[in-house]
Every structure is written in C-alpha cells, then in structure tokens.
Amino acid sequence: xxxxxxxxxxxxxxxxxxxxxxxxxxxxxxxxxxxxxxxxxxxxxxxxxxxxxxxxxxxxxxxxxxxxxxxxxxxxxxxxxxxxxxxxxxxxxxxxxxxxxxxxxxxxxxxxxxxxxxxxxxxxxxxxxxxxxxxxxxxxxxxxxxxxxxxxxxxxxxxxxxxxxxxxxxxxxxxxxxxxxxxxxxxxxxxxxxxxxxxxxxxxxxxxxxxxxxxxxxxxxxxxxxxxxxxxxxxxxxxxxxxxxxxxxxxxxxxxxxxxxxxxxxxxxxxxxxxxxxxxxxxxxxxxxxxxxxxxxxxxxxxxxxxxxxxxxxxxxxxxxxxxxxxxxxxxxxxxxxxxxxxxxxxxxxxxxxxxxxxxxxxxxxxxxxxxxxxxxxx
Amino acid sequence: xxxxxxxxxxxxxxxxxxxxxxxxxxxxxxxxxxxxxxxxxxxxxxxxxxxxxxxxxxxxxxxxxxxxxxxxxxxxxxxxxxxxxxxxxxxxxxxxxxxxxxxxxxxxxxxxxxxxxxxxxxxxxxxxxxxxxxxxx
Numbered sequence: 001x002x003x004x005x006x007x008x009x010x011x012x013x014x015x016x017x018x019x020x021x022x023x024x025x026x027x028x029x030x031x032x033x034x035x036x037x038x039x040x041x042x043x044x045x046x047x048x049x050x051x052x053x054x055x056x057x058x059x060x061x062x063x064x065x066x067x068x069x070x071x072x073x074x075x076x077x078x079x080x081x082x083x084x085x086x087x088x089x090x091x092x093x094x095x096x097x098x099x100x101x102x103x104x105x106x107x108x109x110x111x112x113x114x115x116x117x118x119x120x121x122x123x124x125x126x127x128x129x130x131x132x133x134x135x136x137x138x139x140x141x142x143x144x145x146x147x148x149x150x151x152x153x154x155x156x157x158x159x160x161x162x163x164x165x166x167x168x169x170x171x172x173x174x175x176x177x178x179x180x181x182x183x184x185x186x187x188x189x190x191x192x193x194x195x196x197x198x199x200x201x202x203x204x205x206x207x208x209x210x211x212x213x214x215x216x217x218x219x220x221x222x223x224x225x226x227x228x229x230x231x232x233x234x235x236x237x238x239x240x241x242x243x244x245x246x247x248x249x250x251x252x253x254x255x256x257x258x259x260x261x262x263x264x265x266x267x268x269x270x271x272x273x274x275x276x277x278x279x280x281x282x283x284x285x286x287x288x289x290x291x292x293x294x295x296x297x298x299x300x301x302x303x304x305x306x307x308x309x310x311x312x313x314x315x316x317x318x319x320x321x322x323x324x325x326x327x328x329x330x331x332x333x334x335x336x337x338x339x340x341x342x343x344x345x346x347x348x349x350x351x352x353x354x355x356x357x358x359x360x361x362x363x364x365x366x367x368x369x370x371x372x373x374x375x376x377x378x379x
Numbered sequence: 380x381x382x383x384x385x386x387x388x389x390x391x392x393x394x395x396x397x398x399x400x401x402x403x404x405x406x407x408x409x410x411x412x413x414x415x416x417x418x419x420x421x422x423x424x425x426x427x428x429x430x431x432x433x434x435x436x437x438x439x440x441x442x443x444x445x446x447x448x449x450x451x452x453x454x455x456x457x458x459x460x461x462x463x464x465x466x467x468x469x470x471x472x473x474x475x476x477x478x479x480x481x482x483x484x485x486x487x488x489x490x491x492x493x494x495x496x497x498x499x500x501x502x503x504x505x506x507x508x509x510x511x512x513x514x515x516x
Contacts, residue, residue: 120389127388127398128420129476131508133464135455139448143466147446150491195449195461195486243466243476244420248446 001264004379006089007220007227010040010213011341014105017175017327020207024113028105028209029060036211041224042099047213049097051088053080053104053331054115060103070097076237077364078278078331080104081212082257082371085337086233088214098215104334105209125241137280140366142197144248145283148297149196151249154286156196158301160187162282163200163324165310170321172311172350177204178325201282203328210334212341217379228344231357232265232374234258242366251363253370254291258361261372262293265357269294273355274343275315276336278362279322285309288361292372316352319343333362337373344377385457387506394421396435401507406438406497408471419473440497441514442469449484467495467511481512 012035014020014028023031029052037044044064051072052060061068070091074083081104088100107114119126134140148154164184170176182200190198220227236256239245246252262268269292277288285304290297294315303309309317320326320339327335340358342348358375390398397420400407410417411425412432424431447465454460463484468474480498482488494514501507 119386121387122389122391124394124420126386127390127394130386130455131388131502132476132478133385133450133455133458133462134476135450135453135458138453139450139455139464142448143464144446146448146491192451192461194451194464197448241420241476243474248466 001089001093001233003231003265004229004376005217006092006214007217007229008212008341008375009215009220009223009225009227010036010042010211011338012036012039012211013335013338014209017208018177018206019109020107021110021112023107023207025105025107026055026059026063026113028107028207029055029103030063032105032209032211033064033101033103036101036213039225040213042213046099047101049088049091049100051084051100051102053084054106066101068097070100076369078280079333079362079364079369079371080331081333081337082233082360082362082373083235085212085214085230085373086235086371089230089233092214092216100214101211102214103209103211104331106329106331107207108329109205109207129241129243137366138193138197138202140242141281142194142283143242144245144367145196147248148283148287152297152301154301156188157184158305159201159282159286160184161305162279162285163187165304165307166279166318166322167325168310169319169350170325173320173326174349176321176326177206178321197281200324203280203323203332204325206327206329208327208329210338212337226345226377228341228375228377229379230373231267231376232261232263234260234264234372235370237369238367240365240368245367250297251287251291251367251370253367254287254361254363257370257372258292261359261374265374267357267374271357272315272359274319274340274352274358275317276340276358276360277317278332278336279318279324280328280332280363282324284363285317292359292361311350319348319350319352333364333371336360336362340373340375344375346377383456385502386455387502393423397421398506400437401499401509404499406440406509407435408438408469408473409433409435417471417473419475439470442467442495442511444479444489444491444493444495445474446491447479447489449486449489463489465489465511478510479512480510
C-alpha cells in the first residue's frame with residue numbers, strides 16, 4: 001500500500017468509559033460512532049464503508065441507518081480493528097468506498113446485550129483444550145509465559161514492572177480506571193489468578209467503545225482535526241489454540257504483522273516516538289518489543305524494569321495506561337488505536353512532546369492473531 | 380444437585396481415532412506417509428505438505444513439561460482450584476494441552492522440562508482423556 005494515502009479524520013471513544021450499566025452493547029457502538037462522526041464534522045449519510053467485529057457489520061449498519069458499498073466483518077479478537085484499518089486503507093485506495101467507519105464496543109462488565117461466547121464441544125478447542133480446565137483468557141493467555149521466562153532469562157519482577165509503569169501513565173489520564181500508584185511488591189503480592197500471574201498483571205474488565213473514520217489523504221486536509229496518516233500496516237494469524245503455537249518463545253503472528261508494517265512504513269525502530277503494545281496481560285509488551293524487533297527478547301524485561309517505557313523514558317509505551325490500567329472491555333485494540341491517534345493529533349492527556357510516528361500493535365485471542373498500524377502526523 | 384461437569388469433548392469423524400485410542404489406553408498421533416511429519420491435532424492430511432496419505436500410530440506417551448499455569452480463579456466447572464493446565468511436548472514432536480496428575484500442583488513440584496508419561500482418565504463410557512504424570516513416578 002502507498003504510504004500516507006489514507007488518513008484517520010475522525011476518532012472518539014464512548015462518552016463514558018468504565019462501568020456503564022444503563023447502555024447496551026449495540027448502543028455503545030452507536031455512541032462511539034456518533035462521537036467519531038461529530039469529531040470528523042460529517043453526517044451519517046457520508047459514511048459508505050463500515051467495519052466492526054463480534055457484532056456484525058449488518059447489525060451496526062442497520063442500527064445506524066447506513067447502507068454501505070463496502071463492509072468488513074473481520075473478527076479475529078482484540079486486534080480486529082487494526083486489521084480493519086489496514087483493509088479500509090486498501091479499500092479506499094482501490095476506490096471501493098470513500099469514508100469508512102470502524103466501530104468497537106463491548107458491554108464487557110455490565111453484560112447488557114452482549115453476545116454469548118461459547119466453545120462448541122466438537123471444535124478443536126472444545127476437544128483438545130477445554131477438557132483440561134481452561135476457562136477464560138486468564139487461564140489461557142499466561143500459559144506460554146513460564147517457558148518464555150526460562151528461554152529468555154526474564155524474571156517475575158521484570159514482568160511485574162510492566163504493570164507498575166503503566167499505572168504511572170494511567171495516573172496522567174483522567175479517564176483511566178485505575179490511577180493509584182503501585183509497586184513491584186504490590187503486584188507480586190496481589191491476588192493470584194493463574195500462576196505466575198496475579199490480578200495486577202491481568203487486564204481490567206470494563207464497558208466502553210470507540211470508533212474511527214478513515215478517508216483518502218487528499219480529502220483529509222478539509223476536515224476539522226489534524227489528519228493522522230496511515231504510514232504502514234501488517235496482519236497475520238497463527239492458531240486459535242494457545243497450546244498449538246509454534247513456540248512459546250515468540251508469537252509467529254507478531255513476527256509477521258510487526259515487521260510487515262515497519263517495511264511498508266519504511267522506518268526503523270529509532271524513528272518510533274510513541275508505541276502501543278496491546279497489554280491484555282503483562283507479558284505482552286515483552287513479546288511485542290522482541291517480536292517487533294526493538295531488541296532481542298532477552299533484553300525486554302530489563303529494558304522495561306529499568307524504566308525506559310515509563311513517563312519520561314526513552315520509549316514512551318502504552319501512554320493511556322493500557323489494558324492493565326486504562327480500560328479493557330474485552331477487545332482492547334480500539335483503545336490502543338485511539339491513544340495513537342490522540343498522540344499524533346497532539347491532544348493526549350499524557351502527550352509525548354513532538355511525537356511524529358506512533359506504532360500501534362495488537363493481539364487477538366491468545367496470540368491467535370495480530371495487527372500492526374503505524375501512524376504519522378507528517379505527510 | 381449434581382456438581383457441574385468438566386467440559387466433555389465431542390469427537391468428529393476426523394478425530395474419532397484419537398478418542399478411540401484414548402479409550403483403549405493409547406495415545407495416537409498421525410504421521411505423513413510422504414514427508415514423515417508427525418502432527419497434532421488430528422486431521423486427514425499433512426499440514427506440512429498437504430498430502431492426504433497419512434497414518435495413525437501409537438505414540439510413546441513420553442514427553443516433557445513445556446509450560447503451564449496453575450489456575451486459581453475462575454475455576455472451570457468440574458475443577459477444584461488450584462490446578463495446573465499444562466502443555467506437554469511429546470517425544471515425537473507435537474505438543475498438547477493436558478493436566479499433570481500424581482504431582483502437587485505447585486511451582487516447586489512442577490518444574491519446566493521435567494519428564495512426563497501419559498496416563499488415562501476415564502470421564503464416562505465414551506470419553507477417556509489422556510493426562511500426564513511425572514515419569515517413573
């Protein structure tokens with residue numbers, strides 16, 4: 001894809017984030033969509049492309065009253081929205097549509113109008129994983145981490161420091177759920193969920209949503225907000241079964257999506273001013289730093305523990321507080337994208353001064369899928 | 380009121396041989412007749428070379444502890460926490476999820492790379508689950 005050919009011209013989260021007991025999941029989609037349309041200064045009738053995950057595009061299109069000429073229902077977990085950005089950019093470039101709306105929302109905490117998720121007993125997961133007592137992401141996502149730690153010499157304290165420094169970022173964000181400072185000792189003494197992970201190493205469970213509007217870069221200058229250009233993108237999938245990953249030392253989907261985006265963007269790691277790595281659990285930023293090529297996996301734990309990713313550090317990462325402290329409705333990728341866009345617009349609560357390039361890396365399922373989007377505010 | 384039951388696998392035509400094997404006290408894998416690739420989970424073609432010429436064979440049942448979590452909360456129906464959810468790497472190469480029996484469910488007792496051997500846990504008349512125990516224990 002051509003660099004900077006497509007831009008984000010509208011971006012917004014739901015009016016409220018956190019616990020929203022008075023709103024159904026589909027209305028959270030609509031709330032985010034209407035906020036993004038207002039942010040872009042558009043009318044609903046200007047939207048001719050629609051993408052969403054978990055909820056179907058037909059559900060969202062009908063609820064909003066849109067009849068699109070392009071739809072994308074790619075639903076590969078929490079990074080689906082990174083893939084939607086990539087697909088939308090390609091579709092706009094190809095002339096299939098002009099103005100794409102991407103929505104996410106989940107009533108993850110209040111469970112109002114939320115679709116049930118179940119694993120059929122005759123699926124491969126139902127036959128070869130479920131009988132062994134996996135029960136939701138906390139029992140599955142950390143399964144690779146002990147092997148990762150042994151292979152790469154990573155310590156429990158280093159992984160705990162991920163939560164500590166993200167809490168520092170969250171303290172600067174008025175909309176973050178958790179703002180009170182924590183220490184490595186607090187993390188390692190918090191309630192055990194699935195050894196080796198304790199509750200402060202697991203994401204929040206909240207309600208909320210977000211939406212993005214994309215159009216071609218040549219139209220983008222006519223919108224009220226500073227355009228945020230798509231510089232490079234990547235995507236991949238590996239396996240829906242965490243036990244069947246090729247290795248626990250690395251994510252194969254990460255090693256395809258991330259480097260593809262860097263190549264397409266034509267940048268090196270030194271060019272990155274701001275980084276989001278989807279942190280459903282505390283080990284993901286380590287996998288991300290290694291698999292995206294910022295450093296060898298062996299160095300990721302010490303790099304974070306040394307404070308390099310905290311406020312004022314040399315690589316500002318997860319500046320909203322992340323899934324661990326900002327919010328996590330179940331599919332966090334949209335919130336990571338929103339923070340990258342805010343940073344590129346220069347309006348983030350914890351703004352990285354002068355940031356020009358933001359890398360936003362997502363995971364879907366338990367390392368099942370991955371999507372990377374690299375943004376810039378310079379054309 | 381009955382206790383909630385552990386999730387029961389429901390075999391498909393492509394996986395029936397695996398579950399028949401477990402019932403008979405055998406851990407069955409598949410090998411490609413063309414490229415010798417040994418793979419899991421079951422399917423009637425080789426995911427390495429796409430050949431449909433594949434054979435079922437009885438695996439050694441030997442392997443080692445590749446990784447695990449000890450799940451505390453929430454516990455799956457039919458499980459009493461804390462319990463380990465393990466991934467075992469088999470001598471033949473493939474890895475599979477399992478539980479570790481005859482072993483304390485603690486980080487001290489569950490040591491990565493420890494040798495394991497297959498055992499079988501009968502759930503009901505149709506389903507027997509392969510599980511693993513410390514080798515030579």
